[in-house]
Amino acid sequence: MIEPADFEAILHRELPLVGSFGVRVAALGDGTAVLTMPYSDTFVRPGGTVMGPALFSIADVALYGAVMSRIGHVELAVTTSMTINFLRRPRPAAVRAEARLLKLGQRLAYGEVTLFSEGLDDPVAHATGTYSIPPDAAHPVRIAPGDPVL
Amino acid sequence: MIEPADFEAILHRELPLVGSFGVRVAALGDGTAVLTMPYSDTFVRPGGTVMGPALFSIADVALYGAVMSRIGHVELAVTTSMTINFLRRPRPAAVRAEARLLKLGQRLAYGEVTLFSEGLDDPVAHATGTYSIPPDAAHPVRIAPGDPVL
Amino acid sequence: MIEPADFEAILHRELPLVGSFGVRVAALGDGTAVLTMPYSDTFVRPGGTVMGPALFSIADVALYGAVMSRIGHVELAVTTSMTINFLRRPRPAAVRAEARLLKLGQRLAYGEVTLFSEGLDDPVAHATGTYSIPPDAAHPVRIAPGDPVL
Amino acid sequence: MIEPADFEAILHRELPLVGSFGVRVAALGDGTAVLTMPYSDTFVRPGGTVMGPALFSIADVALYGAVMSRIGHVELAVTTSMTINFLRRPRPAAVRAEARLLKLGQRLAYGEVTLFSEGLDDPVAHATGTYSIPPDAAHPVRIAPGDPVL
Numbered sequence: 001m002i003e004p005a006d007f008e009a010i011l012h013r014e015l016p017l018v019g020s021f022g023v024r025v026a027a028l029g030d031g032t033a034v035l036t037m038p039y040s041d042t043f044v045r046p047g048g049t050v051m052g053p054a055l056f057s058i059a060d061v062a063l064y065g066a067v068m069s070r071i072g073h074v075e076l077a078v079t080t081s082m083t084i085n086f087l088r089r090p091r092p093a094a095v096r097a098e099a100r101l102l103k104l105g106q107r108l109a110y111g112e113v114t115l116f117s118e119g120l121d122d123p124v125a126h127a128t129g130t131y132s133i134p135p136d137a138a139h140p141v142r143i144a145p146g147d148p149v150l
Numbered sequence: 151m152i153e154p155a156d157f158e159a160i161l162h163r164e165l166p167l168v169g170s171f172g173v174r175v176a177a178l179g180d181g182t183a184v185l186t187m188p189y190s191d192t193f194v195r196p197g198g199t200v201m202g203p204a205l206f207s208i209a210d211v212a213l214y215g216a217v218m219s220r221i222g223h224v225e226l227a228v229t230t231s232m233t234i235n236f237l238r239r240p241r242p243a244a245v246r247a248e249a250r251l252l253k254l255g256q257r258l259a260y261g262e263v264t265l266f267s268e269g270l271d272d273p274v275a276h277a278t279g280t281y282s283i284p285p286d287a288a289h290p291v292r293i294a295p296g297d298p299v300l
Numbered sequence: 301m302i303e304p305a306d307f308e309a310i311l312h313r314e315l316p317l318v319g320s321f322g323v324r325v326a327a328l329g330d331g332t333a334v335l336t337m338p339y340s341d342t343f344v345r346p347g348g349t350v351m352g353p354a355l356f357s358i359a360d361v362a363l364y365g366a367v368m369s370r371i372g373h374v375e376l377a378v379t380t381s382m383t384i385n386f387l388r389r390p391r392p393a394a395v396r397a398e399a400r401l402l403k404l405g406q407r408l409a410y411g412e413v414t415l416f417s418e419g420l421d422d423p424v425a426h427a428t429g430t431y432s433i434p435p436d437a438a439h440p441v442r443i444a445p446g447d448p449v450l
Numbered sequence: 451m452i453e454p455a456d457f458e459a460i461l462h463r464e465l466p467l468v469g470s471f472g473v474r475v476a477a478l479g480d481g482t483a484v485l486t487m488p489y490s491d492t493f494v495r496p497g498g499t500v501m502g503p504a505l506f507s508i509a510d511v512a513l514y515g516a517v518m519s520r521i522g523h524v525e526l527a528v529t530t531s532m533t534i535n536f537l538r539r540p541r542p543a544a545v546r547a548e549a550r551l552l553k554l555g556q557r558l559a560y561g562e563v564t565l566f567s568e569g570l571d572d573p574v575a576h577a578t579g580t581y582s583i584p585p586d587a588a589h590p591v592r593i594a595p596g597d598p599v600l
Contacts, residue, residue: 017492042467052529053507079502083233083533085260087253102276103237110235126252167342192317202360202379207353229352233383383533385560387553402576403537410535426552
């Protein structure tokens with residue numbers, strides 16, 4: 001419903017700070033998104049690693065991308081909650097975020113994001129989060145076997 | 151390192167309440183565990199669904215199983231945190247929990263659990279959690295490319 | 301809007317498992333609830349402590365009480381997410397849960413629950429969670445200075 | 451154990467990005483910290499509000515401050531997990547973060563942060579999180595009645 005370049009343009013327009021991090025949209029699927037963020041000295045933490053708030057930022061927008069990949073551009077979709085676990089010390093290197101939706105309801109979307117540090121196989125962080133979808137964002141919710149709670 | 155029947159016996163001995171729920175261990179892999187829990191009228195919620203605390207219980211012990219599948223039986227491994235999101239209304243039916251570790255460090259293990267309701271394809275809940283591992287539980291931590299944070 | 305005895309009766313009727321734990325409602329305020337749960341051998345964990353799922357159960361219903369203290373009895377209000385952190389090993393003793401709402405919106409309520417073990421001053425666990433409120437549960441949302449996100 | 455001005459200098463040195471947000475340390479207590487962050491156009495979200503990653507950033511460092519207020523400057527203390535709930539739409543205004551520890555163990559510290567938007571009484575966000583403390587950071591853990599789990 002939306003192309004990677006379009007979502008990238010939206011990010012840079014709607015979230016100038018995140019845009020200034022150089023976030024790129026590598027892929028948008030059907031409820032999935034892959035984003036990358038180059039390493040920057042401004043993300044440094046003692047020990048030469050990437051600080052948590054930078055990882056949170058890309059996780060948050062990656063989930064936003066996964067939502068948009070299903071419902072298109074909804075400006076007022078907002079994060080209502082996010083849990084992030086930091087698993088391994090990232091290298092001072094680019095970060096890749098892979099997001100996928102586990103649930104898209106009429107009012108809330110929920111998904112997970114796995115974060116990788118360039119050059120490491122195992123994830124450096126894992127996040128889960130919920131986006132609130134405005135009531136008037138008519139979107140084609142698929143018929144799912146489960147009766148939506150959200 | 152541990153067989154499903156052994157883990158099931160440990161569950162029933164260490165966690166009599168969860169054992170009384172009829173939880174069965176379907177499979178233990180290498181950092182993974184699949185558990186099932188039959189439907190019981192005691193789990194009922196208005197609307198004939200399975201209540202949240204029952205889902206939390208099986209998620210918690212499924213993650214315990216995934217930890218034990220890697221480090222063996224460590225009695226004093228304890229949950230330090232757990233986040234659960236309820237995604238769809240479960241049917242009044244058996245529940246299946248699929249757990250997998252995303253990180254096993256010297257002190258903390260982290261993983262996720264996806265919960266299914268028999269007869270529904272999409273997950274009814276998703277949990278992530280951390281187990282604390284006692285310092286003296288010597289276990290063969292794999293050489294991982296990432297420098298463990300935990 | 302609802303008396304402790306009424307909420308206790310609802311708990312025992314709607315959530316028979318939690319009712320069987322002997323949960324009592326000590327107090328309901330304006331967006332707050334205090335519940336107690338006696339110690340039971342069925343909650344035992346190795347080391348003679350109270351297992352996590354029992355703590356989760358009382359936290360979940362304490363938050364339900366805090367919601368009901370503001371909007372009255374809404375049968376289909378359901379937990380959508382819950383995060384619990386286990387802070388100290390509980391004694392084999394009664395547990396007290398103190399819940400308070402931080403937000404009551406038209407669709408979602410959010411609050412925190414602090415859990416105490418009888419005889420210990422410091423909390424043994426802390427939980428935060430979100431309840432989804434059915435659209436038709438007309439309730440008097442207070443005029444709040446902040447524009448509700450949820 | 452540490453003065454606000456010292457912690458502010460540490461922030462700006464260790465976390466240049468957060469420092470560039472203009473974060474100020476208003477107060478450090480005994481396991482508490484109050485930080486402020488001025489409004490900036492770079493934090494804008496559609497609707498003229500403060501974006502989530504900016505709120506996460508100040509929450510994360512406020513908790514860091516609460517930890518340091520008890521154990522002093524430990525450079526390698528790192529966030530291991532953080533859960534943030536966005537409760538109300540912030541105004542395009544300064545943000546104040548009030549953090550307090552609920553637990554300080556030998557290995558992990560846990561606390562909560564409540565976030566306010568200048569001019570609103572009710573909190574705009576609430577976060578809970580865990581910091582990992584390096585084993586060699588000798589610090590005077592108080593004698594607590596509860597046997598630490600963490």
